[in-house]
Amino acid sequence: MIKWLIGFIVLAVAGSCSQNEGNRPMVFWCSNNAGEIAFAKEFTERWQRTRTDKPLRFQPIPEGQSSEEIILASVVGKTTPDIYANMWQGSVEMYAKAHVLIPLDTLKGFMDFIRSRCDSSVIREITSADGHIYQVPWKVNPIMTLSNRHALNSLRGIRPPFSYTSFLEAGRQFKQDNNGDGYTDRWLGYTEVKAIWYQRLFNFYPLYLAASNGAPLIVNNRAAFNNRYAVEVFRFLQNLYKNDYFSRERLSATRDPFIDERIATQFSGPWQVSYLEKFKKPGFEYDFWPMPVPAALASGNNPIYTYGDPKNIVLFNTCRDPQAAWEFVRTLVDNQGDLRLMELTGQFPRRKQLDTDPYFTPYFSRNPRTQPFARQVRYIKGVDNCAVIVEVFDIISQEYEACVIYNRKTPEAAIRDAANAVNVLLENNE
Amino acid sequence: MKKLLPYWLVAPYVVHMLVFVAFPVVFSVVLTFHRWNIISPMEFIGPDNYVRLFKDRLFWQALFNTFRFLLVHIPLQIGIALGLAELLNRTLRGASFFRAAFFLPVIVSGVVVTILWQQLLSFNSGMLNRLIAGIGLPRVAWLDDPAVAMYSIAIMATWKNVGLYVILFLVGLQTVPPQYYEAADLEGATSWQKFRYITLPMINPTIFTVVVLSTIGGFSLFIEPYIMTEGGPLNSTLSAVMYIYQQAFQYYHMGYSATLGFFFALLILAVVAIQKRYVEQEI
Amino acid sequence: MSTFLRYFLLMLAAASFIYPFVWMLSASLSSESELGNLTLWPVGFTWANYVTVFSKIPLGRAFVNSVLVAVTTTGLVLISGAMTGYALARLQFRGRNLIFYVIIFTMTLPFQITLIPNYITMVKLGWVDTYFALIVPFMLNSLSILLFRQAFTGLPQALIDAARLDGCGELRIIFQILFPNILPTVLTITILTFMGLWNEALWPLIVIRDEPTMTMPQLVTLFSVGGRADGQLTVKIAAAVMLAIPIIVLYLFFQRHFIRSMASSGLKD
Numbered sequence: 007m008i009k010w011l012i013g014f015i016v017l018a019v020a021g022s023c024s025q026n027e028g029n030r031p032m033v034f035w036c037s038n039n040a041g042e043i044a045f046a047k048e049f050t051e052r053w054q055r056t057r058t059d060k061p062l063r064f065q066p067i068p069e070g071q072s073s074e075e076i077i078l079a080s081v082v083g084k085t086t087p088d089i090y091a092n093m094w095q096g097s098v099e100m101y102a103k104a105h106v107l108i109p110l111d112t113l114k115g116f117m118d119f120i121r122s123r124c125d126s127s128v129i130r131e132i133t134s135a136d137g138h139i140y141q142v143p144w145k146v147n148p149i150m151t152l153s154n155r156h157a158l159n160s161l162r163g164i165r166p167p168f169s170y171t172s173f174l175e176a177g178r179q180f181k182q183d184n185n186g187d188g189y190t191d192r193w194l195g196y197t198e199v200k201a202i203w204y205q206r207l208f209n210f211y212p213l214y215l216a217a218s219n220g221a222p223l224i225v226n227n228r229a230a231f232n233n234r235y236a237v238e239v240f241r242f243l244q245n246l247y248k249n250d251y252f253s254r255e256r257l258s259a260t261r262d263p264f265i266d267e268r269i270a271t272q273f274s275g276p277w278q279v280s281y282l283e284k285f286k287k288p289g290f291e292y293d294f295w296p297m298p299v300p301a302a303l304a305s306g307n308n309p310i311y312t313y314g315d316p317k318n319i320v321l322f323n324t325c326r327d328p329q330a331a332w333e334f335v336r337t338l339v340d341n342q343g344d345l346r347l348m349e350l351t352g353q354f355p356r357r358k359q360l361d362t363d364p365y366f367t368p369y370f371s372r373n374p375r376t377q378p379f380a381r382q383v384r385y386i387k388g389v390d391n392c393a394v395i396v397e398v399f400d401i402i403s404q405e406y407e408a409c410v411i412y413n414r415k416t417p418e419a420a421i422r423d424a425a426n427a428v429n430v431l432l433e434n435n436e
Numbered sequence: 437m438k439k440l441l442p443y444w445l446v447a448p449y450v451v452h453m454l455v456f457v458a459f460p461v462v463f464s465v466v467l468t469f470h471r472w473n474i475i476s477p478m479e480f481i482g483p484d485n486y487v488r489l490f491k492d493r494l495f496w497q498a499l500f501n502t503f504r505f506l507l508v509h510i511p512l513q514i515g516i517a518l519g520l521a522e523l524l525n526r527t528l529r530g531a532s533f534f535r536a537a538f539f540l541p542v543i544v545s546g547v548v549v550t551i552l553w554q555q556l557l558s559f560n561s562g563m564l565n566r567l568i569a570g571i572g573l574p575r576v577a578w579l580d581d582p583a584v585a586m587y588s589i590a591i592m593a594t595w596k597n598v599g600l601y602v603i604l605f606l607v608g609l610q611t612v613p614p615q616y617y618e619a620a621d622l623e624g625a626t627s628w629q630k631f632r633y634i635t636l637p638m639i640n641p642t643i644f645t646v647v648v649l650s651t652i653g654g655f656s657l658f659i660e661p662y663i664m665t666e667g668g669p670l671n672s673t674l675s676a677v678m679y680i681y682q683q684a685f686q687y688y689h690m691g692y693s694a695t696l697g698f699f700f701a702l703l704i705l706a707v708v709a710i711q712k713r714y715v716e717q718e719i
Numbered sequence: 720m721s722t723f724l725r726y727f728l729l730m731l732a733a734a735s736f737i738y739p740f741v742w743m744l745s746a747s748l749s750s751e752s753e754l755g756n757l758t759l760w761p762v763g764f765t766w767a768n769y770v771t772v773f774s775k776i777p778l779g780r781a782f783v784n785s786v787l788v789a790v791t792t793t794g795l796v797l798i799s800g801a802m803t804g805y806a807l808a809r810l811q812f813r814g815r816n817l818i819f820y821v822i823i824f825t826m827t828l829p830f831q832i833t834l835i836p837n838y839i840t841m842v843k844l845g846w847v848d849t850y851f852a853l854i855v856p857f858m859l860n861s862l863s864i865l866l867f868r869q870a871f872t873g874l875p876q877a878l879i880d881a882a883r884l885d886g887c888g889e890l891r892i893i894f895q896i897l898f899p900n901i902l903p904t905v906l907t908i909t910i911l912t913f914m915g916l917w918n919e920a921l922w923p924l925i926v927i928r929d930e931p932t933m934t935m936p937q938l939v940t941l942f943s944v945g946g947r948a949d950g951q952l953t954v955k956i957a958a959a960v961m962l963a964i965p966i967i968v969l970y971l972f973f974q975r976h977f978i979r980s981m982a983s984s985g986l987k988d
Contacts, residue, residue, distance in 0.1 A: 068848075068929045076928050078688070081475050082842050104475040189575065191560060201668045255559040255580050261751055261952055397687060407670055412582065414670070441889055442812035449803040449818070452859040457825050460836035467835065474842070523729050530729075536974050537733040540740065543970050543977060544963050545918035547936045551943050551959040552743050555952070561755050563742065599736070603982045655829065659920050663944055677831060677921075684835055685925065694835045701832035708827070 031061030032331055035087040037073065037317075038066035041351035042092070048346065053334055060330040067092070081106050081322075088325035089335060091144060095132070095316040095388040096395045102140045103393045108321040109138035113332045123339065125358050127220075131388055132318070142335055143356040145347060146314035147275040148382040149212040151298065155291040157270035166295040169304030170242045177251025180270055194251040195271035196263055201407040203399035207389075208273055210406055211399075212313040213239040215387050216297040220311040223398060224390040227432050231402075232425035238300055240417035243410040254411060265290070273297065275315060276352060276379050294378040314386030316356055341365050348376070354383050394435050401427045467694035474688055485695035495696060497671055498679040499703075501586055505675070506654045508590040513650050514643065516594065517601035522631075524602070525609045535606075538599035546596065550663040553592045554579070557664075579665055582672040589660050589673055597653065601646050608642030609635065647711055655704050676700050740963075747957040754953060768957035775954070776942050777930060778961055785934040785965075788853045789916040795858035796912045797905065798894075803859075804867025805893045809879065819868075826861045834925070841926050852926040853934065857916060863908045866983075870904035871897065907980040910973065917966055935962050 036046035043066050050064040065087070067073050074097060080086045081101065093101075101107050110116045116139070120129060124143055132141050151168060157180065158164065164176045177194035184191050197209040215221070218235035246252040257263040264272050265285050272278075282292060296310035303310065319338070325331050337343055344355035348369055354376075360366060361380040370380050389395055402424050409420035468485050472478040489495060520538060524531055541549060556563045557578035565575040578588040616634045625633075636643075657675040661667055667674035667682075680700065684693035746754060750763030772778060806812070807819055837856060846852040874897060882896045898905065923937040930938070939962045943955050970977050 068931075075685075078475065079842075079847055079928050083845060083847065100473075101475070104473075106475065187569065189560070199668075200666050201671070202666055255577070261754065266752075400687075404671075407668065412670055442806045442810040442815070445802045445806035445810070445889070446818055448799045449822075449859055449864065452799075453821065453825065455840065456837060456856050457828065457833060459840070460833035461828070463836040463839070464832055474839075520729075520732055523725055523732075526725070528725070532975075534729050534733050535978065537736050539974075539978055539981075540736055540967070540970070542981065543914060543966055545920065545936050545966070547918075547920050547940050547943070548743075548959045548963040551939075551955060552739055555746070555956070556739060556742070595736070600981055603978055607982060652829070656831070659940070663940060666944075680831060680834070681921075681925075684838070690835060690839070697831040697835055701829040704829045704831075705827065 031063050032089065032325065032327065032334070033087040034062060034064040034089040034091070034334070035067045036064055037092040038068075039351070041353075042066075045347060045350045046091070048350075049334075049338055049343065053337065057330075057334075060327065060334075062334060077101075084324065086322035086324045088327075088331050089319065089321055091319045091335075091338065092317045093141065093320050095141065095143075095318055096392075098132075098141045098318065098320060099134060099391045099393045099395070101320070102134050102136070102138070106323050107140040108323055108325060108328045109140060110142065110321065110332065111139045113329055115336075116332060119336060123357050128356070128358075131391070134391055141318035141320050142339060143316060143388075144318050144339060145351075145353045146316050146356045146383060146386055147277060147353055148379055148386050149208055149273055149275050149313050149315065150294040150296060150378065150382060152264070152272045152274045152278060153293055153295060154264070154267065154270040155293055157267065158293075166293075167304060167310065168295065168298035169301045170238070170298055171301055172304070173298040174242075174245055174249070174251065176271075177246060177249060181249070181251050190250045190253070191268065193253045193263075193269050194246070195273075196253045196257045196269045197273050199254060199256055199407075199411050201403050203396055203403045206399050206403050206406060207313055207315065209243065210239060210402060210410075211389075212273060212297050213242070215311040215313055216299045217303070218311075219303075220385070220387045222390050223402075224392050224395075224428070224432070227392075229398075229425035229428040229432070232421055235300075236421045237417045240406070240409050240420055242298070243406075244413060244417060247411055248413055276354070276376070279375055280352060296382065309385045311385045311387060312382060314356065314383070314388060316386075316388040345369060348373075352376070354379055356383070356386075358384075360384070392432075394431060397431055398428050401431065464694045464698050467691050468698055470691040472690040474690055478691075481691070485692050486699075488692065489695055489699060494671060494674070495676075495679060498674045498676045499700075501672060501674055502655060502657060502676045504586050505590050505593075505657060506651060508587050509593055509654050510647060510650050512590065512594045513598055513601055514646055517598050517605050517646065520598070520602045521605035521609055524606060535599075535603065538602050540599065541596045542599040544596075546659045547663065549592065549596045550660050553595075554664050557588055557592075580669055582670040585665055585669060585673045589657075589664065593654070593657070593660060597650065601650075604642055604646060605639065608639035612638040644712070648708055651707060651711065652704070655700075655707075743956055743963075744960060746953055747960045749953055751951055751953050768951075768953045769961075771951070771954045772942075772958045772961065776938055776958070778935070778938065778958070780931055781933050781935045781938040782961075782965070784850075784932060785917060785936075788850060788934055789913050791850075792854050792857050792916055793909055793912045795854070796860055796863050797908060799859045800863035800867045800908060801893050801898070802890075803864045804869075805871050805889075805897070807864070807868045808871035809876075822861045822864055826865075838925050847926055848929040848932050850932065853923060853932075856922070857912075860912070863912065866904050866908055867901075870901040874900055906976055907983055910977055910980040914966065914977075 034046065034050060036042050046064040046066070050062060053060075053062050067090075068076055073092060074094065077086070077090065077093065077097070081104070086106065098107070111120075120139065120142075124132075128143055129139075132143055133139055151166070153166065158166070158176070161176055161179045164172055164179070168176070173194075180192065180194045181190055182192040183189060198205040211223075214223075214231065214236055217239055218233070221230070221233070221235065223229070223231045243252075247254055253263070253269065257269070262285065263269045265282070265287070282290075286292075297312050298304075299310055319335050321328055321331050321335070338347075339355065339357075344357060344360075345366060347353060347355055348366075354360065357363075360383045361370065361377075366380075370377055392398060405415070405420040405424040409415040409417055415423070469480060469482060470478045471481045471484070524534060557565075559565060559575060559577050559580055562578070564578065569575060577584060579585050612635060616638075617630055620630050620634060656677055658677040658681065661673040661675055661678055662681075665673045667678055676696070677700075680693050680696045683689045683696060741759065742757065745759060745761045746757055747768055748761040748764055748766070749757055750765050750767075753762040756762050803818075807815060841847050841852045841856075844851070846855070878896060878900070879892055882892045887896065918936060919934075920936040920940050923934050924940065927933050927937060933941075939958045942958050
């Protein structure tokens with residue numbers, strides 16, 4: 007029994023340490039959805055054919071809880087891949103601070119490449135607090151206002167794009183109590199009410215970026231969102247809930263309300279297209295519009311910013327040939343790579359002039375559904391480079407719930423309290 | 437060899453205990469004095485975590501929530517379990533069927549029960565609100581009203597566990613000698629008097645067991661709010677264990693999370709000790 | 720109290736415990752769009768929800784994992800618990816009382832205190848995402864040792880002496896001679912351990928990130944809180960039914976034992 011037990015333990019330990027460090031090929035982890043696997047396969051195979059001197063293989067990130075947690079576990083266990091494509095931009099700074107990422111600007115050809123791909127504001131956005139760049143801006147999914155075409159057409163005098171005023175008016179007209187029991191059962195819209203931090207990336211944050219023309223939340227390690235834009239966003243959303251234009255109950259725990267036509271709008275991204283195509287009823291039609299903005303911005307042809315949910319490519323410091331890894335990454339993000347990304351995954355590359363570059367125009371004319379997103383890609387932001395960005399969003403989320411959903415605070419007080427709490431957090435984290 | 441035999445037999449236990457009990461207890465004390473996000477090296481910060489704990493409004497709210505849960509859960513549990521046990525404590529046809537039915541939710545995973553109740557409690561379409569509307573009362577926002585949500589979870593937890601306590605009370609009730617009741621009948625005692633002055637004192641140990649077990653169970657409340665409400669609305673269902681989990685696995689504050697766990701564990705031990713003294717004196 | 724009233728109340732209570740399960744089963748067999756009309760029987764009967772569950776998450780694999788983990792661990796608990804329980808009950812050695820008190824102390828120790836350090840132990844051993852993380856921490860438990868100790872104490876010494884005269888080793892004495900005499904205890908421990916492991920969700924959520932290694936409760940939890948059900952309610956409910964069925968089937972077979980085991984665990988504190 008004892009021998010058996012010891013054997014058991016030895017076996018277990020041996021099993022966990024048997025990482026063979028020989029002349030192993032570089033490992034490239036991609037996301038685990040079908041489209042991105044196909045993309046990774048195609049480019050890995052091309053590399054294998056042309057660069058036999060630098061062996062490389064790809065592997066979809068293990069299915070599981072969430073890719074963020076899997077990456078964290080692999081960092082802790084020192085089993086990171088050489089290349090990882092699909093890191094949320096907000097996570098990069100934390101890993102950079104823990105010194106597990108390779109500063110890409112030290113690699114040959116990187117800076118020239120990045121200047122040709124991105125404009126200066128994007129480069130600013132991805133530069134770490136220490137001055138290095140640890141990520142290649144890769145793909146985005148802009149958050150826009152999804153609407154049910156028939157429902158919207160039935161309203162009087164409401165034409166998108168929406169201002170706060172016209173959106174609220176749409177809510178007033180659309181809200182309904184179908185069976186007369188005193189409870190609303192048709193709302194203008196729904197956006198997740200859960201207080202979990204990342205849900206604010208799909209309501210508060212894109213609205214804030216839209217209202218402020220892409221202003222940051224954090225500047226010089228201080229909260230920079232205690233301004234009228236943030237306050238007005240809170241007030242706008244609070245009005246939606248106060249008047250019952252948006253459902254306060256968690257519709258996400260019930261049947262899909264948009265397809266069910268219990269709501270007419272949602273803040274959502276391009277991933278919704280394939281879902282809607284799969285589940286919609288015949289005759290159901292929908293459109294994507296920019297985020298609602300204050301009246302001053304809605305008139306005229308101002309560009310409207312939103313959140314792009316950027317996912318970027320990083321190299322981990324377990325990589326022993328960063329230059330070769332970078333050269334491979336470069337093949338993923340050149341013209342051809344970006345085109346194949348759109349064709350295979352329906353997601354959009356983060357590069358300048360995507361909608362006007364003649365190389366991509368044939369694709370957009372073949373896929374008219376993607377055009378609103380392609381235009382929007384010019385005006386997107388990621389998140390600020392901050393190692394505790396998750397906690398920043400958590401603080402905002404707490405105030406959001408108290409103010410917007412439950413009307414326990416004025417928008418001014420909520421934003422002020424959030425900003426103060428964020429400043430305390432940032433000071434303690436120095 | 438013969439002398440050593442007992443040690444061989446207990447060796448697996450001792451090794452296991454050292455690795456999974458003794459070490460964690462010691463290590464968690466060490467962790468409480470450090471800041472650590474798992475990926476960077478540990479950093480000694482003295483008693484900062486404790487200072488932070490006492491100032492952490494959310495942790496105190498989580499503790500308060502947990503007590504609010506217990507305040508409803510325990511009396512409800514005892515009342516219903518004792519009532520059902522009383523009903524069953526007769527030679528009754530079908531008694532085993534009822535026992536089995538009451539026990540069904542006990543054996544099923546909390547995950548299942550939670551997913552199920554999430555639907556039953558839904559504001560717009562849930563079965564419970566349909567029943568309530570059916571008799572003409574206003575709907576209740578079971579999970580969306582911060583003042584109500586924790587009590588809804590307490591009701592659900594009671595539904596899940598009460599079967600076990602019915603059985604425990606049945607066992608307890610059967611230890612009461614029937615002569616006591618016969619004697620009381622001769623004195624002309626009412627049902628209530630019999631219950632109050634014979635049954636209750638006799639099953640006092642069972643009540644204690646039930647209180648302690650549901651306290652310990654209630655303190656580990658996690659999966660129910662995790663699935664149903666994720667701690668909301670307005671943090672009203674955030675339980676202490678859930679907060680510890682969030683600190684560790686959402687924000688990677690390992691040192692702080694260990695501090696919360698350590699403090700919370702001491703609190704549990706203290707509460708159970710107090711209960712033991714109090715319940716043994718009263719009734 | 721009249722018998723009629725007694726039965727009426729009992730029936731009412733029984734219905735409130737059984738009906739939700741019937742509703743759940745019916746919902747899992749109903750079509751999504753008609754769920755709002757469901758009262759008792761499935762509306763718009765369909766198997767599609769189950770088909771969807773199996774195509775979205777590797778539930779079969781998770782079932783195998785759950786069985787593997789629960790069976791292996793229960794076996795180890797029985798072996799190790801019997802060994803320790805026997806030593807404490809029938810053998811004299813220095814430190815016996817110390818071990819006994821440590822066991823009692825361990826039982827009063829809230830798991831919250833060991834949660835984070837144990838996770839870190841798993842990380843350091845490289846056991847995250849392996850079955851070891853699910854099995855090893857649970858392969859011994861204090862309650863089973865105490866139950867074994869109590870059962871062994873109640874057996875006559877003559878049984879052991881006779882076996883020793885026949886030249887049996889202590890392990891053979893425990894598992895061949897004494898085990899058949901304490902089968903109710905063995906069954907109780909088996910049921911308690913198995914059930915606890917089958918339903919455990921928190922620990923797997925912490926140590927397993929890799930889907931092929933997940934057990935059923937974890938997979939169903941993640942499916943339910945995550946987005947992969949595409950917001951389809953009946954599909955989530957079908958997943959919950961799949962998680963409930965195995966234990967309910969066992970319960971139907973071993974109902975009395977389940978109840979007795981759980982009751983005895985409650986009274987041991």
